[in-house]
Amino acid sequence: MMAAAQQHRKKRSLAIRKTDAMNHAERQNGTVLDQIWMQGDPSSFLNLSPSENQTKSENHQNLAVIEEDENLNYLEKDTLIEKNDGNKTLNIKLKQKPEEEKENERISKQTCEFREEENSVVLRLNIGGVPFFVLVEALLHADPSTFLTKFVQLSHRAKLKVADAFLLPERAYYFQRSPLAFEAVFQYYANGVVHKPPELCPSAFSAELEFWRVPTSYIGACCSDSVSPLERLLESSKEDKVDDTSFEKLRFGQFRRRMWTFLERPGSSMQAKVFELSSTMFVMISVLGLSFGTIPDFQVIEYVSSGNQTIMLPNGTEIIQEDIEPIRIEHPIFVFTERVCIAFFTIEYLLRLFAAPRKLRFVLKPLNLVDLLAIMPFYLELMLTLMGVDDKKLRDLRWAFLVVRILRVLRVIRIIKLGRFSSGLQTFGMTLQRSQKQLQMMTIVLLTGVVFFSTMIYFLEKDEKGSPFTSIPAAYWWCIVTMTTVGYGDVVPATTMGKIIASAAIMSGVLVLGQ
Numbered sequence: 001m002m003a004a005a006q007q008h009r010k011k012r013s014l015a016i017r018k019t020d021a022m023n024h025a026e027r028q029n030g031t032v033l034d035q036i037w038m039q040g041d042p043s044s045f046l047n048l049s050p051s052e053n054q055t056k057s058e059n060h061q062n063l064a065v066i067e068e069d070e071n072l073n074y075l076e077k078d079t080l081i082e083k084n085d086g087n088k089t090l091n092i093k094l095k096q097k098p099e100e101e102k103e104n105e106r107i108s109k110q111t112c113e114f115r116e117e118e119n120s121v122v123l124r125l126n127i128g129g130v131p132f133f134v135l136v137e138a139l140l141h142a143d144p145s146t147f148l149t150k151f152v153q154l155s156h157r158a159k160l161k162v163a164d165a166f167l168l169p170e171r172a173y174y175f176q177r178s179p180l181a182f183e184a185v186f187q188y189y190a191n192g193v194v195h196k197p198p199e200l201c202p203s204a205f206s207a208e209l210e211f212w213r214v215p216t217s218y219i220g221a222c223c224s225d226s227v228s229p230l231e232r233l234l235e236s237s238k239e240d241k242v243d244d245t246s247f248e249k250l251r252f253g254q255f256r257r258r259m260w261t262f263l264e265r266p267g268s269s270m271q272a273k274v275f276e277l278s279s280t281m282f283v284m285i286s287v288l289g290l291s292f293g294t295i296p297d298f299q300v301i302e303y304v305s306s307g308n309q310t311i312m313l314p315n316g317t318e319i320i321q322e323d324i325e326p327i328r329i330e331h332p333i334f335v336f337t338e339r340v341c342i343a344f345f346t347i348e349y350l351l352r353l354f355a356a357p358r359k360l361r362f363v364l365k366p367l368n369l370v371d372l373l374a375i376m377p378f379y380l381e382l383m384l385t386l387m388g389v390d391d392k393k394l395r396d397l398r399w400a401f402l403v404v405r406i407l408r409v410l411r412v413i414r415i416i417k418l419g420r421f422s423s424g425l426q427t428f429g430m431t432l433q434r435s436q437k438q439l440q441m442m443t444i445v446l447l448t449g450v451v452f453f454s455t456m457i458y459f460l461e462k463d464e465k466g467s468p469f470t471s472i473p474a475a476y477w478w479c480i481v482t483m484t485t486v487g488y489g490d491v492v493p494a495t496t497m498g499k500i501i502a503s504a505a506i507m508s509g510v511l512v513l514g515q
Contacts, residue, residue, distance in 0.1 A: 044158035124172035130179035181208035286341040374414035483509030
């Protein structure tokens with residue numbers, strides 16, 4: 001009995017327990033966390049929910065917390081003892097551990113028999129030597145993709161695999177990260193907003209947010225400059241990426257998850273990279289085919305009927321002559337190439353739509369709208385053909401001719417599909433999106449100048465012989481070309497006052513657009 005007590009005290013003297021994550025040279029805590037969530041072992045999770053945590057304080061009052069005693073040891077057989085704890089007498093039954101749980105016993109001894117209850121109020125953390133206590137309910141109400149929101153739902157044994165170490169005296173999970181940066185993470189769970197500490201450089205701050213998986217969209221407006229547009233783009237793409245747990249309750253969930261990973265994450269495998277390369281190649285072939293198909297040397301001549309003409313001969317005989325008009329159309333090779341590319345784009349879009357766990361969110365994403373608009377003109381034009389509206393009838397049906405021309409123009413939108421494979425283009429688009437207020441202000445100022453100078457030039461030039469300024473809207477073109485300092489020279493003022501107004505418009509354009 002005394003030997004067992006001495007052995008137990010010896011194990012209690014250990015101040016820290018290294019965990020599985022500490023063995024990783026790169027400290028891939030997030031990777032270990034994802035592996036546990038993907039395995040989905042029920043024994044690795046606690047039964048936590050925000051509704052249950054609302055009554056934690058009440059439940060906590062009824063808990064009989066048994067602190068370890070220096071004189072309380074493991075017994076060789078089942079024993080029932082009594083321990084006086086103030087006004088209560090606690091009955092504690094100590095049982096001998098079975099042989100198959102030796103590993104559990106070893107871990108339990110090293111962690112001072114620490115057992116995290118499902119109704120714990122706070123999560124105890126130690127970040128770089130600084131203790132932090134975060135409310136469990138705050139974690140459960142936060143973004144479900146964040147590191148700590150997933151971490152708090154794990155069992156104690158699973159937490160030991162993710163954390164860098166476990167501090168026995170504090171009973172806290174240790175992470176070897178910057179405590180200064182974690183202050184911002186702590187504030188996020190407290191009030192939902194992230195503020196960058198002034199002592200941290202933006203690069204280090206972004207790295208910490210990436211480790212704790214806090215989206216940069218929660219950064220306050222006052223600290224938005226601390227994250228570069230490219231990092232925001234990468235973060236937004238991470239937010240768009242669906243978490244693996246989103247497929248758990250879906251039909252064919254595992255199959256759709258693998259398909260989604262293959263289609264949306266090119267870096268996941270060599271096959272995914274090859275597919276991305278193939279998609280890029282089809283986009284390039286489609287755009288080049290659309291462009292080269294308009295070159296007259298690559299077109300073929302087709303003779304179509306433009307109508308019938310009745311000719312009266314001198315002997316009174318009427319002859320109906322069909323007028324044949326030659327037109328140039330795309331070469332059949334380009335038509336075939338277009339159909340192959342459209343078939344590939346259609347299959348790709350349908351597969352991505354099938355694999356997406358949230359259909360509406362998938363359809364409304366800008367890049368997916370571009371994919372849809374890239375294939376829609378082909379099928380709408382095909383629908384007109386099935387309705388009997390071919391090229392011969394287009395000239396008689398002005399509305400159909402106009403619709404087909406618009407659809408053919410929309411085919412060029414597929415060039416935007418290249419933005420899916422270029423982080424530079426996506427960064428440029430994000431920059432424009434984040435500069436909406438500045439662009440709106442510049443546009444309003446420019447339009448104000450256009451209306452003002454167009455009105456002035458109209459009233460000064462309208463009475464001149466052969467004046468091109470026949471109306472104020474007709475002067476808009478001249479004013480836009482002048483204020484943007486393009487100066488085509490097709491429309492110029494003739495009077496002295498008109499030239500003065502033109503000079504003022506040029507200087508105003510330089511001031512507005514040159515900033």
